[in-house]
Amino acid sequence: MTPARRRTFEFLLDNLVWLMLITVLVIFSLTIPHYFQFGIFANILEQSTYVGVMAIGLAIVIIAGHLDLSVESTAALAAMVTGLLFASSGIGLGLSLGPPIVMIPVSMAIAVAVGVVIGFINGFFVIKVGMSAFIVTLASFIWVRGLVVAISGGRSAQSLDSAIRIIGVERIFGIPLLAWISMLCFVVFSFIMAKTPFGRYVTLVGGNETATYRAGIAAPKILWSSFILAGALAGLAGWLLAIRTSGATANLGTGMLFNAFAAVVIGGVSLKGGIGKLPGVYAGVLLIYSIHTAINLMRLPAHWTQVILGLLVLAAVLLDTLKLRLREKLL
Amino acid sequence: MKMTRRYLMGAAAAVALASSAQAQDKGTVYYMVPTLLDEFQTTSVDAIESFFKDVGYEVVTLNADNKTDVQQSQMADTILLKPAAIVLAAVDFNALTPSIEEARAAGIPVMQFDRQITSTVSDLTSVAGTIEIGHVAADEIKRLLTEKKGAVSGKILQVLGDPGDPYTLDIQKGFEEMMDGTDVEIITHPAMQWEASNAGSIVADELLATPDIDLIFVHAAHLAVAAVASLEAAGKQPGDVMLVSSNGAPVGLDLIRQGWEQVEVEQPLFAQAAALAMFADKVVNGEEIAPGTYDVLGLESVVTIEDWGPNIKIPGAAITAGNVDDSRFWGNLQAPSDPISPVE
Numbered sequence: 001m002t003p004a005r006r007r008t009f010e011f012l013l014d015n016l017v018w019l020m021l022i023t024v025l026v027i028f029s030l031t032i033p034h035y036f037q038f039g040i041f042a043n044i045l046e047q048s049t050y051v052g053v054m055a056i057g058l059a060i061v062i063i064a065g066h067l068d069l070s071v072e073s074t075a076a077l078a079a080m081v082t083g084l085l086f087a088s089s090g091i092g093l094g095l096s097l098g099p100p101i102v103m104i105p106v107s108m109a110i111a112v113a114v115g116v117v118i119g120f121i122n123g124f125f126v127i128k129v130g131m132s133a134f135i136v137t138l139a140s141f142i143w144v145r146g147l148v149v150a151i152s153g154g155r156s157a158q159s160l161d162s163a164i165r166i167i168g169v170e171r172i173f174g175i176p177l178l179a180w181i182s183m184l185c186f187v188v189f190s191f192i193m194a195k196t197p198f199g200r201y202v203t204l205v206g207g208n209e210t211a212t213y214r215a216g217i218a219a220p221k222i223l224w225s226s227f228i229l230a231g232a233l234a235g236l237a238g239w240l241l242a243i244r245t246s247g248a249t250a251n252l253g254t255g256m257l258f259n260a261f262a263a264v265v266i267g268g269v270s271l272k273g274g275i276g277k278l279p280g281v282y283a284g285v286l287l288i289y290s291i292h293t294a295i296n297l298m299r300l301p302a303h304w305t306q307v308i309l310g311l312l313v314l315a316a317v318l319l320d321t322l323k324l325r326l327r328e329k330l331l
Numbered sequence: 332m333k334m335t336r337r338y339l340m341g342a343a344a345a346v347a348l349a350s351s352a353q354a355q356d357k358g359t360v361y362y363m364v365p366t367l368l369d370e371f372q373t374t375s376v377d378a379i380e381s382f383f384k385d386v387g388y389e390v391v392t393l394n395a396d397n398k399t400d401v402q403q404s405q406m407a408d409t410i411l412l413k414p415a416a417i418v419l420a421a422v423d424f425n426a427l428t429p430s431i432e433e434a435r436a437a438g439i440p441v442m443q444f445d446r447q448i449t450s451t452v453s454d455l456t457s458v459a460g461t462i463e464i465g466h467v468a469a470d471e472i473k474r475l476l477t478e479k480k481g482a483v484s485g486k487i488l489q490v491l492g493d494p495g496d497p498y499t500l501d502i503q504k505g506f507e508e509m510m511d512g513t514d515v516e517i518i519t520h521p522a523m524q525w526e527a528s529n530a531g532s533i534v535a536d537e538l539l540a541t542p543d544i545d546l547i548f549v550h551a552a553h554l555a556v557a558a559v560a561s562l563e564a565a566g567k568q569p570g571d572v573m574l575v576s577s578n579g580a581p582v583g584l585d586l587i588r589q590g591w592e593q594v595e596v597e598q599p600l601f602a603q604a605a606a607l608a609m610f611a612d613k614v615v616n617g618e619e620i621a622p623g624t625y626d627v628l629g630l631e632s633v634v635t636i637e638d639w640g641p642n643i644k645i646p647g648a649a650i651t652a653g654n655v656d657d658s659r660f661w662g663n664l665q666a667p668s669d670p671i672s673p674v675e
Binding site: 033034037039040043046047050089090149153154155156158159165168169176241244245246247249250251252253254255292293296297299306 | 367368369370372373494518519520523524525526527528531532533535536537539540541553556557559560563564580581582585589
């Protein structure tokens with residue numbers, strides 16, 4: 001194989017998930033009525049927001065060689081805290097701050113802080129106590145959701161203050177502001193992971209934690225930071241979710257963990273750690289929500305949508321596995 | 332900070348429910364609640380605990396977290412504790428049948444709350460009727476379409492709850508059988524796991540695929556909130572697309588007040604719970620429940636003897652802008668002030 005062909009082939013394999021996304025979008029656009037329109041693509045971007053932001057944090061922890069199962073519940077808790085404080089119906093306390101523009105950063109900071117606390121706790125038990133990340137974050141998945149139910153009493157907070165809701169309503173160049181926020185998150189964290197020492201250390205720690213430690217890199221600190229980042233991003237996802245739904249219910253975000261995991265895996269992040277790039281994860285999220293939207297527009301019988309979605313995700317992951325084998329064989 | 336009126340009313344209702352008459356130690360009743368993730372179920376816990384206390388029973392509530400196997404295990408454990416009775420709101424209408432039969436064989440009466448199980452005999456069933464909720468919704472939707480278009484015609488987007496939940500499927504069945512034969516196209520989608528953002532996405536997509544939707548019918552009020560958020564994001568104003576929801580939760584009533592929602596079909600939660608408490612002594616003592624009409628919190632309710640045992644059906648109501656502030660609707664969170672009295 002000539003170097004030029006090898007480079008082309010490698011580029012195609014590296015970006016296979018984007019090719020899959022484009023292929024899927026073309027097929028859906030040609031075969032599903034009403035799919036090919038700007039509004040639908042804007043919807044896909046918007047619907048990808050919460051799982052997308054959540055998946056960034058999850059991917060960072062996985063690249064660092066661990067797991068974080070608590071991101072969904074953390075997002076739900078952040079959403080509920082946002083709803084509880086800033087919504088005026090249901091259990092919302094209707095907190096008002098002046099001037100109204102202050103409410104956006106304040107509410108976001110509170111939601112992110114909620115996530116930071118959960119991430120810090122997860123990191124403490126994994127790094128300081130030496131417990132398995134799977135068990136620690138599984139426990140957090142359960143107790144944090146329990147906390148959502150406990151602080152809400154199972155009730156909902158609705159009618160988020162309009163000063164905050166503006167983020168869920170406004171568009172720039174026809175694309176919802178929510179979608180811009182998630183795209184910005186992907187750009188910023190892709191840069192951090194690819195171009196900063198922190199990002200490189202995360203990948204190195206995930207590849208071989210012991211060797212990294214022996215090389216003088218503070219692996220525990222890097223790991224703990226990755227858990228805190230995952231929590232913070234889950235908190236941000238929860239804040240965005242609360243804005244989108246104008247409040248929070250106790251079951252908000254249920255099932256998003258699995259979509260986030262699917263996106264991370266489809267995006268080419270190895271569950272063994274040390275391998276993965278965030279742009280691929282974004283393509284994975286967009287792929288999943290392109291499928292979701294297609295299912296909505298195809299008006300399939302209600303009972304079959306979950307089966308079809310599961311099979312399509314399986315097909316995407318299978319293709320990704322084939323890609324890895326092809327790379328091993330040809331490169 | 333401003334505390335909303337609704338929050339205060341909710342707190343007052345909770346206190347009122349919690350501070351009713353002291354239990355007279357007739358025994359312990361176990362309430363098997365399917366989930367605590369929605370307001371109807373959460374309020375049902377307060378109501379059942381309070382009303383049974385009025386008639387002399389202590390209530391212990393077990394939450395199944397929407398898992399059939401968990402509820403089956405809870406039933407098995409509870410049977411060993413020999414309570415005075417079990418109140419069951421089944422996660423799955425059929426899967427709990429063996430557990431009900433096991434409890435009754437052990438001499439423990441079983442009462443069904445809200446979710447009707449017809450595959451075996453229970454000692455009392457108190458329902459509004461999920462199929463009937465679909466009927467009430469269909470009648471109201473026919474009225475709304477006629478008022479808007481002069482005929483029962485147009486396009487309706489129906490957003491179900493989780494397609495694995497028989498509750499939403501029964502509402503769908505009742506609704507669609509009443510709409511059958513009309514000139515209405517019904518587009519149906521499930522909101523997986525009753526999750527609000529899923530409902531919001533469905534509405535956002537369908538507004539693009541079917542811009543001439545006349546009405547959206549969602550099977551729970553918390554899904555209606557997400558639907559409204561999508562309508563708002565699409566630049567719609569209240570009333571541009573009509574909205575009908577079911578269960579009568581506080582958020583649905585708020586949407587009516589804001590003008591986004593036209594009708595909320597209420598499940599008469601307080602009356603459903605009160606009916607069980609009213610007949611609790613008869614059920615626990617194995618006495619006969621006579622068919623007929625009973626006044627349950629001011630609602631004319633009918634007891635019939637069915638193949639699955641005594642069944643009390645309490646009429647659901649259509650909540651509109653004209654009656655939204657009526658205190659009898661549980662969504663207004665004003666608990667009945669008078670204690671419940673047992674049926675003699």
